[in-house]
Amino acid sequence: MSAETSYRICPLCEACCGLEVTHESGKVVAVRGAESDPFSRGYICPKGVAIADLHNDPDRLRQPLIKRDGRFVEATWDEAFAEIERRLLPVIERHGAAAVGTVLGNPVSHRHGLTLYAQRFLRTLGSPNVFSASTVDQMPKHRAVGEMYGQWMTIAVPDIARTDLLVILGGNPMASNGSLWTVPDFRGKARALRARGGRLVTIDPRRTETAKVSDDHHFIRPGGDVFLLLGLVHTLFAEGLVRPGRLAAHINGLSELEAAVAPYDADRVAPRCGMDAHIIRQLARDLANSERAALYGRIGTCLQAFGTLNNWLVDVVNILTGHFDEPGGMMFPKAAAFATNTRGKPGEGRGVKVARRMMKSAPVPEIMSEYPVTTIADEITDAGEDGIRAMISIAANPVLSAPNGERLSNALGQLDFMLSLDIYLNETTRHADVILPGLSPLEDSHWDVVFNQFAWRNAARYSAPVFDRPGDQLAEWQVFMRLIGLLQGQGPNADAEALDHAITLVEVEKVAGALAPQVMSATSGLSGPDRLVELELRAGPYGDGFGRNPDGLTLAKVRASGQGIDLGPHEPRMPDILRTPSGRIELAPPDFVADLARVEKALSELPPELVLIGRRDVRTNNSWMHNLPTLAKGPNRCKLLVHPVDAQRYGLANGEFAEISGNGHDMLVPVEITDDLMPGVVSLPHGWGHDQTDARMSLAARNPGVNINALMDGGARDPLSGNAVLNGVAVSLRAASAMQIDAAE
Numbered sequence: 045m046s047a048e049t050s051y052r053i054c055p056l057c058e059a060c061c062g063l064e065v066t067h068e069s070g071k072v073v074a075v076r077g078a079e080s081d082p083f084s085r086g087y088i089c090p091k092g093v094a095i096a097d098l099h100n101d102p103d104r105l106r107q108p109l110i111k112r113d114g115r116f117v118e119a120t121w122d123e124a125f126a127e128i129e130r131r132l133l134p135v136i137e138r139h140g141a142a143a144v145g146t147v148l149g150n151p152v153s154h155r156h157g158l159t160l161y162a163q164r165f166l167r168t169l170g171s172p173n174v175f176s177a178s179t180v181d182q183m184p185k186h187r188a189v190g191e192m193y194g195q196w197m198t199i200a201v202p203d204i205a206r207t208d209l210l211v212i213l214g215g216n217p218m219a220s221n222g223s224l225w226t227v228p229d230f231r232g233k234a235r236a237l238r239a240r241g242g243r244l245v246t247i248d249p250r251r252t253e254t255a256k257v258s259d260d261h262h263f264i265r266p267g268g269d270v271f272l273l274l275g276l277v278h279t280l281f282a283e284g285l286v287r288p289g290r291l292a293a294h295i296n297g298l299s300e301l302e303a304a305v306a307p308y309d310a311d312r313v314a315p316r317c318g319m320d321a322h323i324i325r326q327l328a329r330d331l332a333n334s335e336r337a338a339l340y341g342r343i344g345t346c347l348q349a350f351g352t353l354n355n356w357l358v359d360v361v362n363i364l365t366g367h368f369d370e371p372g373g374m375m376f377p378k379a380a381a382f383a384t385n386t387r388g389k390p391g392e393g394r395g396v397k398v399a400r401r402m403m404k405s406a407p408v409p410e411i412m413s414e415y416p417v418t419t420i421a422d423e424i425t426d427a428g429e430d431g432i433r434a435m436i437s438i439a440a441n442p443v444l445s446a447p448n449g450e451r452l453s454n455a456l457g458q459l460d461f462m463l464s465l466d467i468y469l470n471e472t473t474r475h476a477d478v479i480l481p482g483l484s485p486l487e488d489s490h491w492d493v494v495f496n497q498f499a500w501r502n503a504a505r506y507s508a509p510v511f512d513r514p515g516d517q518l519a520e521w522q523v524f525m526r527l528i529g530l531l532q533g534q535g536p537n538a539d540a541e542a543l544d545h546a547i548t549l550v551e552v553e554k555v556a557g558a559l560a561p562q563v564m565s566a567t568s569g570l571s572g573p574d575r576l577v578e579l580e581l582r583a584g585p586y587g588d589g590f591g592r593n594p595d596g597l598t599l600a601k602v603r604a605s606g607q608g609i610d611l612g613p614h615e616p617r618m619p620d621i622l623r624t625p626s627g628r629i630e631l632a633p634p635d636f637v638a639d640l641a642r643v644e645k646a647l648s649e650l651p652p653e654l655v656l657i658g659r660r661d662v663r664t665n666n667s668w669m670h671n672l673p674t675l676a677k678g679p680n681r682c683k684l685l686v687h688p689v690d691a692q693r694y695g696l697a698n699g700e701f702a703e704i705s706g707n708g709h710d711m712l713v714p715v716e717i718t719d720d721l722m723p724g725v726v727s728l729p730h731g732w733g734h735d736q737t738d739a740r741m742s743l744a745a746r747n748p749g750v751n752i753n754a755l756m757d758g759g760a761r762d763p764l765s766g767n768a769v770l771n772g773v774a775v776s777l778r779a780a781s782a783m784q785i786d787a788a789e
């Protein structure tokens with residue numbers, strides 16, 4: 045058999061690169077960037093290449109596991125569903141659905157079978173206790189845009205191809221490949237920006253890989269963003285630079301905003317964010333006076349106590365300077381399918397509801413029907429009779445990715461039942477009673493439900509499976525359908541396809557009414573998430589409207605195009621995109637203005653002497669790609685970065701171990717001394733700490749690293765979003781003694 049070539053969108057991070065996979069006799073021969081992909085144009089990173097390792101990884105689960113007498117044994121799918129019926133249903137019968145908690149991890153957003161069918165499953169289960177990785181990530185962004193524009197997903201992205209000035213605050217797209225911004229080949233796009241005379245400015249407590257390809261980099265004290273942003277907004281008002289342009293007609297709350305920021309002169313806030321007042325003022329002027337400019341804030345602005353205020357003020361700066369919803373500024377993508385920001389009536393809506401419920405164990409609100417992962421342990425152990433008794437983890441590893449994993453581990457150990465949908469036996473899933481695996485990405489079809497909504501440019505792309513799936517392996521949407529069957533009393537062997545058809549029909553009837561039978565028959569050749577893609581695409585903003593717009597898109601047309609169809613650069617979408625009750629942009633939501641009281645208090649507090657921040661490396665992905673040989677090669681990436689001044693202060697030497705302590709935990713970690721950090725700040729990546737003996741990630745266990753999140757107790761949150769504070773956390777350091785080092789090695 046000769047080699048064949050298939051094209052496949054990479055689902056491993058938000059960049060969604062097109063891959064060219066060469067394979068022979070069912071084996072991957074090579075993975076390259078797909079040069080003709082209209083969206084990623086040949087870009088690929090080392091993780092994309094490692095998709096072959098993931099496909100081949102002997103530790104990746106291919107069969108369900110059931111825990112019997114404390115040990116996992118391989119089981120058939122029928123046995124696994126029977127076990128779930130036997131163990132999970134009695135919990136619901138006795139204690140109600142709320143006794144079942146669900147935790148959704150990052151890959152839920154990356155695989156359409158998970159994204160679309162986890163939602164269906166949650167609706168059927170009907171438990172309010174849904175926790176998600178968004179609460180250790182971007183929940184402040186959702187809260188901010190929800191109140192400002194009336195919809196949680198109305199998130200703008202930099203129009204990098206047309207901007208003159210891009211300012212990046214708390215993001216490192218050179219390592220992360222972009223986030224809430226689907227931007228393959230950031231390096232190439234940054235280079236093009238500079239080549240045409242534009243400027244790139246990075247503001248970060250570390251001189252990051254992104255800072256190094258920027259024209260300017262400014263250090264900022266971790267957690268200092270709210271002070272910088274208030275100083276910027278104050279300067280815009282004080283210097284008469286408020287020029288919202290076209291959007292002026294669609295804004296509410298400008299004078300309330302001006303009054304709210306009045307106390308925050310750049311001179312007053314500068315010491316607190318660690319930047320000079322003149323730099324803050326100059327930045328405000330540069331943003332205001334550039335014809336096309338964008339201020340982009342990412343996870344560094346979210347993982348802190350003022351996360352929501354930061355994300356509010358970032359958009360405020362863009363709006364006030366006239367760079368919002370304008371070419372070269374921050375713009376709204378219009379995805380071909382599943383675009384939340386095209387739903388509903390243009391220019392009006394009911395807005396979002398926040399805090400409809402609070403957690404039982406802590407004063408934490410539900411946002412977007414989700415609760416913080418940092419409350420799971422308490423909801424299991426401290427919520428009494430109403431507590432959680434069973435957990436379902438869906439592509440989540442909160443024992444490593446959330447603070448205080450030890451406490452969560454102990455709590456998971458107390459459950460009556462735990463089910464995991466996961467492809468590894470890892471730090472979290474080892475607590476499960478049943479683990480149900482998913483497919484290798486190369487065995488699955490793909491459409492980006494989530495990330496097309498944050499795309500740097502609009503496009504429609506679909507991938508068919510590269511390989512047939514092995515034997516009786518189920519796709520994850522089928523797993524969910526059988527779980528739904530269980531919940532509906534159909535027993536463990538429900539017919540996934542028939543049930544899927546029935547539920548899809550009900551969903552289609554809701555939107556298509558009398559036309560539903562016609563729509564169903566027009567899509568009858570497809571099932572599962574692919575059918576939902578076809579439905580959404582044809583009904584979507586570029587779709588054929590099931591015949592109403594014959595030139596419009598169908599899945600068949602997208603497939604016939606080869607690697608996808610370019611749908612062009614972003615276009616202005618205000619005011620149609622608004623879904624606020626006022627039909628306007630809410631520039632000064634009362635809850636946000638009220639929260640400035642905390643800022644006022646923090647202004648007079650002294651920051652801790654030494655704080656810890658995270659970082660990402662292009663060869664790792666949160667906690668779960670340390671088992672892939674291509675990525676594990678090379679130097680140890682779990683090192684503590686320390687500034688020379690701090691190294692001297694604590695008596696640390698390059699390459700030697702330090703003991704870092706926080707939250708009553710201490711750990712030994714190798715030190716790398718570098719002046720890329722701000723003095724008083726140390727940095728450690730997250731997702732490490734693979735030293736659990738009963739996990740099954742053999743390569744990862746050989747270089748386990750340490751778990752940064754053990755140094756945090758999880759109680760620190762942004763009150764408006766419930767998001768965890770994971771950066772700027774106070775820690776202490778000392779040189780490790782020879783005895784400790786012996787023990788560690």
Ligand SMILES: Nc1nc2c(c(=O)[nH]1)N[C@H]1C(S)=C(S)[C@@H](COP(=O)(O)OP(=O)(O)OC[C@H]3O[C@@H](n4cnc5c(=O)[nH]c(N)nc54)[C@H](O)[C@@H]3O)O[C@H]1N2
Nearest residue numbers: 149150181439440441442445465466482658666667668730
């Ligand atoms: N200190 C600190 N902590 C952080 C962060 C930080 O910056 N600093 N970042 C946070 C962020 S942004 C996030 S998003 C969270 C992530 O939090 P999590 O989502 O809990 O963590 P991941 O490591 O992404 O774990 C993904 C899980 O999904 C499994 N998996 C992978 N692919 C599939 C699949 O196709 N199907 C199924 N069923 N399972 C799959 C993996 O085996 C793993 O168990 O971590 C957060 N934690």
Ligand SMILES: Nc1nc2c(c(=O)[nH]1)N[C@H]1C(S)=C(S)[C@@H](COP(=O)(O)OP(=O)(O)OC[C@H]3O[C@@H](n4cnc5c(=O)[nH]c(N)nc54)[C@H](O)[C@@H]3O)O[C@H]1N2
Nearest residue numbers: 214215216220223266267342343344661662664665666771
């Ligand atoms: N290679 C790789 N890519 C990834 C991931 C991965 O683990 N590895 N994870 C994926 C996920 S889940 C996400 S959410 C995205 C995140 O994507 P990004 O937001 O780009 O994430 P980071 O690279 O962590 O960049 C955050 C930056 O914020 C800085 N920072 C820390 N504290 C502060 C602060 O208080 N203020 C400011 N202004 N900056 C601060 C850090 O130094 C860091 O440079 O990346 C995704 N892509």
Ligand code: SF4
Nearest residue numbers: 054057060061089092
């Ligand atoms: S940048 Fe992200 S999407 Fe692109 S190849 Fe790497 S992991 Fe895959």
Ligand SMILES: [Mo]
Nearest residue numbers: 150177180181
């Ligand atoms: Mo994330």
